[in-house]
Amino acid sequence: MDGAEEGKKKISEAVIRRLPRYYRYLSELMSRNVERISSKELSRSLDITASQVRQDLNQFGGFGQQGYGYNVEYLQKEIGRILGLNRRYSMIIVGAGNLGRAICNHQNFDRRGFHIAALFDVNPEAAGRELNHLPVYGMEQMESYITEHRIDIAALCIPSNRAQEVAMRLCSCGIKGLWNFSSIELKVPANVKVENVHLTESLMTLSYAIKESER
Amino acid sequence: MDGAEEGKKKISEAVIRRLPRYYRYLSELMSRNVERISSKELSRSLDITASQVRQDLNQFGGFGQQGYGYNVEYLQKEIGRILGLNRRYSMIIVGAGNLGRAICNHQNFDRRGFHIAALFDVNPEAAGRELNHLPVYGMEQMESYITEHRIDIAALCIPSNRAQEVAMRLCSCGIKGLWNFSSIELKVPANVKVENVHLTESLMTLSYAIKESER
Numbered sequence: 404m405d406g407a408e409e410g411k412k413k414i415s416e417a418v419i420r421r422l423p424r425y426y427r428y429l430s431e432l433m434s435r436n437v438e439r440i441s442s443k444e445l446s447r448s449l450d451i452t453a454s455q456v457r458q459d460l461n462q463f464g465g466f467g468q469q470g471y472g473y474n475v476e477y478l479q480k481e482i483g484r485i486l487g488l489n490r491r492y493s494m495i496i497v498g499a500g501n502l503g504r505a506i507c508n509h510q511n512f513d514r515r516g517f518h519i520a521a522l523f524d525v526n527p528e529a530a531g532r533e534l535n536h537l538p539v540y541g542m543e544q545m546e547s548y549i550t551e552h553r554i555d556i557a558a559l560c561i562p563s564n565r566a567q568e569v570a571m572r573l574c575s576c577g578i579k580g581l582w583n584f585s586s587i588e589l590k591v592p593a594n595v596k597v598e599n600v601h602l603t604e605s606l607m608t609l610s611y612a613i614k615e616s617e618r
Numbered sequence: 619m620d621g622a623e624e625g626k627k628k629i630s631e632a633v634i635r636r637l638p639r640y641y642r643y644l645s646e647l648m649s650r651n652v653e654r655i656s657s658k659e660l661s662r663s664l665d666i667t668a669s670q671v672r673q674d675l676n677q678f679g680g681f682g683q684q685g686y687g688y689n690v691e692y693l694q695k696e697i698g699r700i701l702g703l704n705r706r707y708s709m710i711i712v713g714a715g716n717l718g719r720a721i722c723n724h725q726n727f728d729r730r731g732f733h734i735a736a737l738f739d740v741n742p743e744a745a746g747r748e749l750n751h752l753p754v755y756g757m758e759q760m761e762s763y764i765t766e767h768r769i770d771i772a773a774l775c776i777p778s779n780r781a782q783e784v785a786m787r788l789c790s791c792g793i794k795g796l797w798n799f800s801s802i803e804l805k806v807p808a809n810v811k812v813e814n815v816h817l818t819e820s821l822m823t824l825s826y827a828i829k830e831s832e833r
Binding site: 417448485500505509515579582602608610612615 | 632637638639641643691700703707715716719722723724726727730731732771794795801803809815816818821822825826828829830831832
């Protein structure tokens, strides 16, 4: 597949949501020195039907070969390229409470190309300190820091009632993506991308599954 | 719609994923004393097409009326019932690190019927303390606590390399749902439901959106 071919197709959101799972699992296989895998094995490990796996992966030009399966390293690299993981992103965390700290302690992000540069907090006691070897600054320094350090992504780990206002400040200084942990739906310009981690909604989905299993 | 009618239909996962968003927004409208809403307004506020909104809501027997729209309170209640929110769930948090603390401090869960009863941690210094007025116990007390207090859900806020083992312990004592924050795909018996919050995958989805917007 080349870039032009990829450009022609509009990949559905459902497929996009599955790509990181493939990517993670393929990376795990690579670390175990597994060189190839069949759609059947991928299917079993990821709990996605084998035909869905084939359909998903065929969308990108069909990396599989009959009787051979998929080359793990090649497929991982290609999916990484599609996801935009063949570059590094710089990220800040807004809000140095428990959630912000949990994110800054996370082991996987840097390994996947998401470099956390700093945290910002409204609390003057938090600002000026370090968390996990990262500097914590006051909110008033946020805009200049983003411009100066060409920050791509901001993780919003602040209370919902302040999220929209802070989002607009972030958008005004060239942020490209917002990783929103607040429970509100942010309204931002079209050029800024938002990915929501709505925890209460996730729990509601679990509630549905439990309810259904009890019927 | 009655239970029998609902039972006949298999609701797709994509629809299920949207229901909590409707529910949250309708709850917000109720708190603002809004009594009715059109599919067009729902569409605009949730960034879902109006025809998708109508299609989603029609699946549950069509609560809307031509020229009137939807009765906010009725629709919120019905969606809540479909999601299984018309009951209370008791929940424990396994892992009292930053993430576990962030979850136990979250304001919304109890309001939505998810009552956090206790935390469990492998660290003997954490055990015996209180966090946000909740008791923290050692891991060895987990099984008996779950049985005694009829716990429905466990939030797994522990390192990925311990998640599968702890999940099996939880399954063995009758837990109904696992809310998995570790980065692995848990293997559990079919009667235990798993909802994943895979943070790295969420970041990868954001990466894709940023990459696409830059093309």
